[in-house]
Amino acid sequence: MTTLSKEVGEDARYDPEPAHHPDRRGPLMNRRPGIKDVAASAGVSIKTVSRVVNAEEAVHPETRARVLHAIQQLGYVPNTAARSLKSGTGGAIGVVIDSLADPFFAALVSAIETRALTEGLSVLVASSSLDRDREREQLLSLVAGHQVAGVVFAPVASEHPYLAPYRTTTPVVAVDRSRVGIDSVVVDDRGAAALAVQQFVDLGHRRIAFFDRDERFSTIHRRMSGYLDVLRGAGIEFDPELVSSTVDGSLDYLSEAERLLGLENPATAFFASNAKAAIGLTTALHRIHRQDTAMIAFGDFSFADVLRPGVSCIDQDPFLIGNAAIERLLALREESSGEPREWIVPTALLQRGSGEIEGPAAALSVGSAASARFAEGDVA
Amino acid sequence: MTTLSKEVGEDARYDPEPAHHPDRRGPLMNRRPGIKDVAASAGVSIKTVSRVVNAEEAVHPETRARVLHAIQQLGYVPNTAARSLKSGTGGAIGVVIDSLADPFFAALVSAIETRALTEGLSVLVASSSLDRDREREQLLSLVAGHQVAGVVFAPVASEHPYLAPYRTTTPVVAVDRSRVGIDSVVVDDRGAAALAVQQFVDLGHRRIAFFDRDERFSTIHRRMSGYLDVLRGAGIEFDPELVSSTVDGSLDYLSEAERLLGLENPATAFFASNAKAAIGLTTALHRIHRQDTAMIAFGDFSFADVLRPGVSCIDQDPFLIGNAAIERLLALREESSGEPREWIVPTALLQRGSGEIEGPAAALSVGSAASARFAEGDVA
DNA sequence: TCCGCAGATGACAACGCTGTCAAAGGAGGT
DNA sequence: ACCTCCTTTGACAGCGTTGTCATCTGCGGA
Incomplete structure (x- = not known):
């Protein structure tokens, strides 16, 4: 912004007269139109313009029309800064x-x-x-x-x-x-997670991994609760080895997936606790060609339905x-x-394939379809 | 925000006289702190507070410290509405x-x-x-x-x-x-599109589809230009049948893909002109099990690298x-x-598999590696 | 001793708008 | 004719901030 020589000319804002008040402005050249300009143009007071703009009652239809015309013509847009200054919000x-x-x-x-x-x-x-x-x-x-x-x-x-x-x-x-x-x-984190894990149990899975327990989020805590609820309900002992945890904000999804699948008593189903983990896990499973592993993700993501198998998701609709x-x-x-x-x-469980892969105990299972529910309130 | 009793006291601006003004506020109860409150608390004028807030020069270090302390203590945050009202921006x-x-x-x-x-x-x-x-x-x-x-x-x-x-x-x-x-x-739409199409030509493709020419966007026009440039350069005649067009804002990607692949002289390579079309096309190709079709997408999308084959993309980095x-x-x-x-x-061509599938004329081709380039300027 | 000057600070208006109050004009009742 | 009430309109202050100009206090030099 070099100090341009003060060209007055086209910029009517500066008039030389009053030594004080350098910006007494003339009748609107290319300055932004204000309420005063509208008022002048319509031949009314600024207050009346204000009334028209704010759709207040007591304005004569004819006056209103004149004001609206002036607004239209000048391209007047009310200044929100002044408005909020006045109203406090x-x-x-x-x-x-x-x-x-x-x-x-x-x-x-x-x-x-x-x-x-x-x-x-x-x-x-x-x-x-x-x-x-x-x-x-x-x-x-x-x-x-x-x-x-x-x-x-x-x-x-x-x-x-x-x-x-x-x-x-x-x-x-x-x-x-x-x-x-x-x-x-x-969303009903706990209930939705329970829904997913219950499906695994119903399909005969007993070694269900909780993929990415990020301690920073309370949502993850709740999903973990849902996971634990179902295990408890199904009489499956909780094994900490089946839980992956983000530490210091990062987790190597590939090696973690390999660890879980390489356990002496390996995981047969994965509950991915969030979309980021789900993407990482999906990528990892594809890379090591273990698409046969059962998996449900918390949160939908694009392409979850195009992959083979499609990734079953808890649909947590951001809209x-x-x-x-x-x-x-x-x-x-x-x-x-x-x-x-x-x-x-509410959430829904989108069945796309990866969540419907049966577990080793499927043959034994007696179709305990009565999944626990945790409905807890309504929706705005 | 009830009508607090009129405590005048320290706030010298207001004289108790005019019985109107129902909300003459006393010395800051739970009202938001303003510059006046800071000034009063620091024992200076509001102008000095303003100077401190705006890091202007002429303020005595000691005064500045006092003001900063008051600001800190009151949790004062300048009101942007007033600021922009004053400054006009x-x-x-x-x-x-x-x-x-x-x-x-x-x-x-x-x-x-x-x-x-x-x-x-x-x-x-x-x-x-x-x-x-x-x-x-x-x-x-x-x-x-x-x-x-x-x-x-x-x-x-x-x-x-x-x-x-x-x-x-x-x-x-x-x-x-x-x-x-x-x-x-x-981004260099034309150059990037040309890059992709040239790669197809180099791989022996002669029937290259332009997938989704949405007339509404000038970017698409430019990509089309790049496409045509390469065809012309390679001596391939342009065939309008190989162009898919969105009409009325919608296109059935699946049937359109089937049409292109079912032509008497079918398409062997697809240039997807935008991410949406790319997603639709990818889904379609997977659905009809034609993952063997060469394809390059304009614009990266998540999972483009996880699919089999990976979807080669022109990387148009939004960041x-x-x-x-x-x-x-x-x-x-x-x-x-x-x-x-x-x-x-700049853009880059991410080689992920789908763009490197050879065409029928590959054997004949004499490795015409001299791809046309369209570098056109620099980056901010 | 006094002047000038620089540094530090303050008084005050104004930014564009709306809330309050008052005034002007007309209709209707007595 | 007068009073009241209602509708329509306008004058004016003030929201919280900053720009302009004025003031005040020291200090160095004539």
Whole structure:
């Protein structure tokens, strides 16, 4: 931005007259049209323009028409900054998720954005990268800085005390991972995992691996609970060796798969606890030509149905979750309805082949079809 | 936010007189801290606080420390609405893309968001759904309404005259599809397509299908040009029957693949012109067990490397594109450097198997390795 | 001793909008 | 004729911040 010589000319913003006030502007040259310009053009006061823009009642139809015409002609768009400055709350909602590069979250944000548009709200996205400090920074920037009309976020830290001062004015909804004291939209992790593992049991599997127990996520804890529930119910002893754990945020899926298949008493079925692990595991099984291994993934992913065999998945629909979250947020805007609670979004088990591979004990099994259910609430 | 009793006291601005003003607020109860609160707490004027917040020079170190302490203690976060109202341009950049549910665009936005954060900028996302009117609405909302500091968008309409009034103040960058008069970040569509088709020719293919020529996109036109270039260079006559076209926004990939393979003189190689078509085509070929067909996809997709054979792809890296776009935008903020131009981001051909399947004329071919190249510029 | 100057700080307006209150005009009742 | 009420409209302040200009305090040099 070199110091360009002050060419006045076309830029009517600068008039030489009043030595103070360098920017007393003339009657709109290429400046952005403001409410004042519309008012002048329509021959009314700015307040009347404001009334028209906000669809308030008491405006004479004829006046309204004149104003609308002026708006149209000037291409006037109300300034949201001024609006939110005045009202204390702006025309955007904030979304903080792990990463937009994760298709699950991308789809979730997409659902939110679509619905927000119908409410005339914009969407501010930010990513936490699973970092507590960054989460804090982003949330505060949105809530305090941008004065968003609401926040949907995939929580990282277990508590968010710094949000407290804003909770009274700004609705907050957690997604994907639930937190106490915050309305949370999650899937029935425990029940869905149980469903999958129960299917393995029913098919005669006794050595079922829990693939990738990432300690950082409470969702994974719940899925683990579902896994354990079923084992207990089926009288199968839990074997820690069948659990793979991400340590320091990384896990070599290939060698881990080889370990599980190479155990003295090897795994015959895999429950992949999240989509990333599922992709890694699928890739690994293909690489070592063990597509005969039974597997169910938590979370659908593209191409899960094209592979041979198709990968059976628990369908955790990001659109459904995003929709539930934004609906919840909009409801909270109306009235902060009672105690925060969990909102459970349903899942389904997509049978595609890999989850229907029988286990060694299949012959013995007496078709214990009565799978445990863990329905726990309804959906927004 | 009930009507707190009017404590005037330390807040000298307000005189108790005018009985109107129902919400004269006392010294910060659970109200959001503003610059005034910080000023009062630090015993300085609001201007000094402003100076500290904006890292301006002339502030005594000791004063600065006092102010910083007050900020820290009160948890003060500057109000962006007021800021952008004053400065006329806000702390966010706008991004308008086809859909966030498209992983390509999601990754692109992710790259932008990551870089924006380092500049202290937030990201407002909006989707156009490939609809011109919606594109217009979203762009105007961002530029005029939110007064964003810049816009990155995947253009839909061929012209955007309504942006003109804002171009002087708001930098604009197009991505993925280029537009005249706007700095555009795109990949070398024509060259990359040519690269792929040339590989087919070198492998002895003569019947190369162009799979899914969607007329709506200029990128597809360019890829088509690359395709035609190579055919011409190799002396192969263009056969319109080998081109699949999306009509009315949809194409039945399965039956189309069957048609191409069932021609009297059938296709032996497929160039899938975009990721969606590639996924559809791959699924189709798997379904009819014709994995022996040579194929190269424009645009990588997950699992392209896990399938058998792996799907050879032109790697069109959304992160690279997103990065180039945001860098370009930031550069434009500094100085609107000359004429808008195209910024070409490189691609690579990922050899994974499906693109290396030989054609019928392979034996005859004399290894015409001199593939045409179309290098056309550099990268941001 | 006094002036000038630089560094540090503050008073105040204004950004574009909306909430509050008041005023103007007309209809209807007495 | 007068009063009341309702509808339509406008004047004005103030949201939280920053740019402009003014003020104040020391300090070095004449």
